[in-house]
Amino acid sequence: MDLYYMPISPPCWSILLLGRQLDLTFNLKEIDFKAEEHKKPEFLKINPAHTVPTLAVGDGYALSESRAILVYLVESLKTEGQENSLYPRDAKTRGLIHNRLDFDLGTLYQRIIAYCSPQWKSGSMGTEENRTKVQDAFELLEVFLSKTKYVAADQLTIADISLFVSVSLLDLCYFDRSGYGKVAAWHDVLKKELVGYEDVIAKGFPEWRKH
Numbered sequence: 001m002d003l004y005y006m007p008i009s010p011p012c013w014s015i016l017l018l019g020r021q022l023d024l025t026f027n028l029k030e031i032d033f034k035a036e037e038h039k040k041p042e043f044l045k046i047n048p049a050h051t052v053p054t055l056a057v058g059d060g061y062a063l064s065e066s067r068a069i070l071v072y073l074v075e076s077l078k079t080e081g082q083e084n085s086l087y088p089r090d091a092k093t094r095g096l097i098h099n100r101l102d103f104d105l106g107t108l109y110q111r112i113i114a115y116c117s118p119q120w121k122s123g124s125m126g127t128e129e130n131r132t133k134v135q136d137a138f139e140l141l142e143v144f145l146s147k148t149k150y151v152a153a154d155q156l157t158i159a160d161i162s163l164f165v166s167v168s169l170l171d172l173c174y175f176d177r178s179g180y181g182k183v184a185a186w187h188d189v190l191k192k193e194l195v196g197y198e199d200v201i202a203k204g205f206p207e208w209r210k211h
Contacts, residue, residue: 002027004043004054008207010109011066012053013200014165018070018158020196021086022077067101070158086158096152100144100159108137109166116173125174134170138180141167145182156193164190168201 003019003026005012019026031037031052038050046062047054055069056062063069074087083089087097111133115126141163144151152159167187170177177184191197 001058002029002056004029004031004046004056005052006031006033007204009052010165010169013204014066014162015053015055015069015073016200017161017165017194017196018073018086020200021161021194022073024073024077067105067158067162070101070162074158085155086161088153088155088157093153093157097157097159100152101162103137103140104159104162104166108134108141108163111137112166112169115175116169119173131175134175138177138183142180142182145186150186156190160186160190161194164194165201172205 001024003012003015005015005028007030016026018024031043037043038052043054044050046056047064049064051064053066053069054062054064055072063072071087074084078084088094111130115130115134118124118126141151148154150156150160151163164187167183
């Protein structure tokens with residue numbers, strides 16, 4: 001499988017992390033956006049949206065958007081008749097997993113980027129409005145974690161991987177997380193539990209700061 005990616009891309013981190021949990025080997029193809037490699041005809045044939053991550057599996061099938069790729073990988077690689085604990089077969093659990101993935105895509109990740117971007121670009125604090133939006137999202141994440149050990153179940157799922165990457169971005173900017181004990185505890189646990197955290201995310205932080 002070819003994985004087109006950028007080492008500093010948080011959505012790419014989630015795919016790389018899942019790959020570590022599943023012991024997958026990707027054929028990594030780094031895309032240099034500064035050199036506009038994402039606009040080259042050969043890449044546009046694979047992904048007309050010219051985004052990363054993009055997964056190409058070798059039979060003409062390619063998929064973009066990290067959360068869609070997470071689902072595809074756990075579904076396509078499971079043994080027939082068996083269940084992957086990262087994406088349980090139970091419809092209610094899957095419903096919660098997709099709810100959390102959508103929450104990450106449409107709310108948490110976007111709000112963290114909006115709040116932290118001024119700190120990353122100029123060193124100035126994010127606006128009070130954007131800080132409040134992140135706080136509101138964290139309050140909802142606290143509610144999720146008050147019901148189950150992980151964000152969607154009492155076991156690790158792909159929703160945890162996606163949300164973990166988003167929350168980890170706050171390690172790169174100032175945001176007071178002291179009032180969110182469940183989120184902090186969950187995040188600390190996953191730093192230890194997720195295979196590849198140090199290689200994928202911790203090593204990606206310095207490059208992210210430069211970017």
